[in-house]
Amino acid sequence: MNVVTVSEIKRRGMAAIEEGLQHGPVRIIKRNKSAAVVLSEEEYLRLTGEQPQVRPGMTAMQWLLSQRAAGTRDKAEIDASVADERNW
Numbered sequence: 001m002n003v004v005t006v007s008e009i010k011r012r013g014m015a016a017i018e019e020g021l022q023h024g025p026v027r028i029i030k031r032n033k034s035a036a037v038v039l040s041e042e043e044y045l046r047l048t049g050e051q052p053q054v055r056p057g058m059t060a061m062q063w064l065l066s067q068r069a070a071g072t073r074d075k076a077e078i079d080a081s082v083a084d085e086r087n088w
Contacts, residue, residue: 006030006085014060031088 002023008016009028020026021040028036039047058066073081 001027003027003029006035 002020002025004016004020004026006028017026017038021038025040025043026038027034028038044050
């Protein structure tokens, strides 16, 4: 099973996910429960039928920064949530 824990992501960052994606979809585990699944861009596009919108030479950080904000939480809510997660 291709699994990465939240603590490993906190320790290693995106490298933990990128390494796992070399072996297929990555299941993210948080507090011993499945929290999310990360797919490669190619697999996601195959499932959704979308066309890639990445410019050649774009880094992962550039792509992330070019995405629209999807959330509705403000900074204080996010900080409180992160603090709660760190105190478990």
